[in-house]
Amino acid sequence: MDDAVRLEALTRRYGSGKTAVTALGPVSMSFPRGSFTAIMGPSGSGKSTLLQCAAGLDRATSGSAVLDGTDLSALSETKRTTFRREATGFVFQAYNLLPSLTAEQNVALPLRLSGRRPGRDEVRRALAQVGLADRAHSRPDHLSGGQQQRVAVARALVTRPAVLFADEPTGALDLTTGNELLELLRDLVDSRERGVGTVVMVTHDPRVAAFADRVVFLTDGVLAGELHSPTAQTVAARMSDLGRPGPVATAPRC
Numbered sequence: 001m002d003d004a005v006r007l008e009a010l011t012r013r014y015g016s017g018k019t020a021v022t023a024l025g026p027v028s029m030s031f032p033r034g035s036f037t038a039i040m041g042p043s044g045s046g047k048s049t050l051l052q053c054a055a056g057l058d059r060a061t062s063g064s065a066v067l068d069g070t071d072l073s074a075l076s077e078t079k080r081t082t083f084r085r086e087a088t089g090f091v092f093q094a095y096n097l098l099p100s101l102t103a104e105q106n107v108a109l110p111l112r113l114s115g116r117r118p119g120r121d122e123v124r125r126a127l128a129q130v131g132l133a134d135r136a137h138s139r140p141d142h143l144s145g146g147q148q149q150r151v152a153v154a155r156a157l158v159t160r161p162a163v164l165f166a167d168e169p170t171g172a173l174d175l176t177t178g179n180e181l182l183e184l185l186r187d188l189v190d191s192r193e194r195g196v197g198t199v200v201m202v203t204h205d206p207r208v209a210a211f212a213d214r215v216v217f218l219t220d221g222v223l224a225g226e227l228h229s230p231t232a233q234t235v236a237a238r239m240s241d242l243g244r245p246g247p248v249a250t251a252p253r254c
């Protein structure tokens with residue numbers, strides 16, 4: 001399996017001099033195509049920073065992120081933005097839909113931002129992928145929270161990105177609706193003809209992480225291990241270990 005995303009000694013620092021904060025790194029790791037990875041770690045451990053650098057929403061201070069074969073650090077700000085719009089989809093906790101636009105118009109936005117005239121078929125296809133083909137003309141305030149987040153997923157899928165990134169995508173949803181959304185993400189990875197192929201998701205909830213193939217743990221901006229074929233119990237146990245003083249929590253930055 002080749003890599004959809006590869007991080008090579010990536011660091012992200014904020015500020016300069018004595019007030020500089022290293023939010024992340026150095027981190028080296030891969031997200032293989034066709035995989036569903038969850039990123040976990042205590043608050044402030046660098047999860048969102050990792051996601052944003054991997055997705056090209058933020059720029060590494062040193063090292064690089066290689067996304068779908070393109071080294072983001074080698075691109076100018078403008079080229080990175082253009083590339084990111086085509087190669088990635090991003091779903092946030094808050095659905096971030098424009099309230100005055102219909103579901104269909106919201107989904108078409110990334111195509112318009114890329115300077116393309118949205119084809120009705122590609123927009124309808126993305127809505128069908130999330131099970132909302134019949135709600136194309138609904139505005140967000142006529143949709144439930146779960147449906148709004150599905151529209152946000154359809155918007156993220158419309159450019160047929162190589163990777164779908166999600167930062168706490170179920171954070172605003174109740175348990176049942178959240179599980180339905182996670183089953184949708186799982187299905188996007190598992191079923192090739194419907195699929196986006198690769199999903200990378202930040203969460204703080206072990207039950208949410210258990211939908212992934214692999215969980216990657218961060219503490220203080222560096223990798224603190226990973227877990228394959230996770231269950232909510234094994235993830236919760238590892239998280240609790242991370243919180244305890246010991247060899248893992250005190251591992252030096254490499």
Ligand SMILES: Nc1ncnc2c1ncn2[C@@H]1O[C@H](COP(=O)(O)OP(=O)(O)OP(=O)(O)O)[C@@H](O)[C@H]1O
Nearest residue numbers: 014021022023041042043044045046047048049050
């Ligand atoms: N713009 C910024 N300026 C300065 N420091 C920042 C900035 N963004 C993040 N940080 C710091 O970088 C570190 C990592 O932040 P990040 O948001 O990636 O962590 P997180 O694991 O996603 O946290 P949470 O679970 O609370 O959302 C934190 O110490 C944070 O305070």
